[in-house]
Amino acid sequence: xxxxxxxxxxxxxxxxxxxxxxxxxxxxxxxxxxxxxxxxxxxxxxxxxxxxxxxxxxxxxxxxxxxxxxxxxxxxxxxxxxxxxxxxxxxxxxxxxxxxxxxxxxxxxxxxxxxxxxxxxxxxxxxxxxxxxxxxxxxxxxxxxxxxxxxxxxxxxxxxxxxxxxxxxxxxxxxxxxxxxxxxxxxxxxxxxxxxxxxxxxxxxxxxxxxxxxxxxxxxxxxxxxxxxxxxxxxxxxxxxxxxxxxxxxxxxxxxxxxxxxxxxxxxxxxxxxxxxxxx
Numbered sequence: 001x002x003x004x005x006x007x008x009x010x011x012x013x014x015x016x017x018x019x020x021x022x023x024x025x026x027x028x029x030x031x032x033x034x035x036x037x038x039x040x041x042x043x044x045x046x047x048x049x050x051x052x053x054x055x056x057x058x059x060x061x062x063x064x065x066x067x068x069x070x071x072x073x074x075x076x077x078x079x080x081x082x083x084x085x086x087x088x089x090x091x092x093x094x095x096x097x098x099x100x101x102x103x104x105x106x107x108x109x110x111x112x113x114x115x116x117x118x119x120x121x122x123x124x125x126x127x128x129x130x131x132x133x134x135x136x137x138x139x140x141x142x143x144x145x146x147x148x149x150x151x152x153x154x155x156x157x158x159x160x161x162x163x164x165x166x167x168x169x170x171x172x173x174x175x176x177x178x179x180x181x182x183x184x185x186x187x188x189x190x191x192x193x194x195x196x197x198x199x200x201x202x203x204x205x206x207x208x209x210x211x212x213x214x215x216x217x218x219x220x221x222x223x224x225x226x227x228x229x230x231x232x233x234x235x236x237x238x239x240x241x242x243x244x245x246x247x248x249x250x251x252x253x254x255x256x257x258x259x260x261x262x263x264x265x266x267x268x269x270x271x272x273x274x275x276x277x278x279x280x
Contacts (some may be wrong), residue, residue: 036063079113111224
């Protein structure tokens with residue numbers, strides 16, 4: 001069973017869901033968009049059963065976690081949050097840093113900032129150096145239309161329209177085979193309804209738009225497991241070709257069959273088995 005607690009890190013108070021013994025090896029799980037920390041409940045429990053202290057915070061600006069007082073929702077801020085959370089939650093050099101969607105982006109930044117703080121890196125649904133890969137695959141621009149739409153002032157109205165109907169549209173488009181529970185959808189709507197959360201979620205895209213990636217592709221001095229769904233309607237499988245070359249350590253890039261963008265919710269047993277096999 002998951003429990004809810006709070007911790008202050010990088011100047012913000014984060015609410016987080018957790019399972020397992022707090023003295024166990026830390027597995028920090030970071031969610032993406034449009035989602036919240038509850039997305040990881042099935043994975044938290046499976047990690048806890050394997051002896052981990054599994055923690056999933058609401059990311060900065062989301063729901064019960066503080067809004068950024070300086071308005072900083074950049075990818076750099078997300079990476080610094082991840083490292084600060086590892087420190088505050090008594091992580092060690094064996095800490096598992098796991099992220100989905102924007103959470104994966106935060107993991108990549110954290111690994112670039114301080115690879116020594118990351119024992120194992122696990123990312124879901126987003127390849128390393130996504131901005132560079134986006135430019136190499138024109139078809140991906142069509143899938144990423146929403147990123148461009150969110151750049152415009154007032155796009156909060158688009159997200160809020162018809163009681164956040166866009167969330168359900170994106171879920172059904174990105175994970176066409178997922179029979180998502182209505183309660184999970186309601187929970188994410190409630191998170192985004194929290195004052196300031198909708199704008200914060202969109203600021204992630206405005207402050208770190210992937211199509212403005214500059215400089216050479218990053219290299220990460222870590223080992224990594226990169227998982228993605230075979231039926232992902234958000235990020236095409238072709239963007240994961242050669243993704244392992246971004247890491248200097250051991251790496252594995254694997255496609256999960258019969259799963260889309262939310263693979264950890266669609267096939268929790270398969271994803272948990274992949275993660276635990278990798279960590280073992």
